[in-house]
Amino acid sequence: MSEPRHILVVDDEPQITRVLRTTLSTHGYDLRVANDGDAALDVMKDWAPDLVITDLSMPNMTGIELCRKIRTQSQIPIIVLSVKGEERTKIEALDSGADDYVTKPFNMNELLARVRAQLRRVPALPKGATSIEVGDFHINLEAHSVAVRGREVHLTPKEFELLAYMAQHPGKVITHRALLNAVWGGQSVQQPEYLRVFIGQLRKKIEKEDSPHYIITEPWIGYRFDPGE
Numbered sequence: 001m002s003e004p005r006h007i008l009v010v011d012d013e014p015q016i017t018r019v020l021r022t023t024l025s026t027h028g029y030d031l032r033v034a035n036d037g038d039a040a041l042d043v044m045k046d047w048a049p050d051l052v053i054t055d056l057s058m059p060n061m062t063g064i065e066l067c068r069k070i071r072t073q074s075q076i077p078i079i080v081l082s083v084k085g086e087e088r089t090k091i092e093a094l095d096s097g098a099d100d101y102v103t104k105p106f107n108m109n110e111l112l113a114r115v116r117a118q119l120r121r122v123p124a125l126p127k128g129a130t131s132i133e134v135g136d137f138h139i140n141l142e143a144h145s146v147a148v149r150g151r152e153v154h155l156t157p158k159e160f161e162l163l164a165y166m167a168q169h170p171g172k173v174i175t176h177r178a179l180l181n182a183v184w185g186g187q188s189v190q191q192p193e194y195l196r197v198f199i200g201q202l203r204k205k206i207e208k209e210d211s212p213h214y215i216i217t218e219p220w221i222g223y224r225f226d227p228g229e
Helices: 014-026 037-046 064-071 089-093 108-119 157-167 176-184 192-206
Strands: 004-011 030-034 051-055 078-083 099-105 129-132 137-140 145-148 151-153 174-175 214-218 222-225
Touching: 004 014, 004 037, 014 030, 014 108, 030 037, 037 051, 037 064, 051 064, 051 108, 064 078, 064 089, 064 176, 078 089, 078 108, 089 099, 089 174, 089 176, 099 108, 137 157, 157 176, 157 192, 157 222, 174 176, 176 192, 176 222, 192 214
Parallel strands: 004 030, 004 051, 051 078, 078 099
Antiparallel strands: 129 137, 137 145, 145 151, 174 222, 214 222
């Protein structure tokens, strides 16, 4: 029997931490709780979580600062909790290293689904790798070829770069800024219309149906790539 996955919850609201502790423990996760960012970093010195769930608004150290500090030492998945309407803050958190966000008040089943998705996330592409095998996708980085469920798909160079970048971060919310910077360079981060056009073209070529299945829009924030099972 495998060991339970470790989750660190960081939040200064006792009601939230109580609910998360009870629910996540019931679902077989090993939990530790910290009331602020400094306490979270102290916990991580002696205990290695597989995932961190953190609030954004906390005393002493914000969730955004905590994301940045964690990213200096680890690539473990981070899910941030934010109140509705904090789009700018969500974007800043994602750009600072968070992988996903859940809006308060949240549905516990949704949070559990996001936790499962992050814990099965494919690790970063190994150095020297020449292909990406994830879900329904086989992407050959050297030949610039793509197959979706065994069907070859012909992409333009920029479409290929876009898909390859997202395929290396499955399940992660990627901001417009991060995608533009990765594919077009730092000079293009203020031109999101590039992204809308290319995402639209890419969807027409890879999606199984009219409704988006692989590339999910996160309104005002960016996109999430779901490669399928």
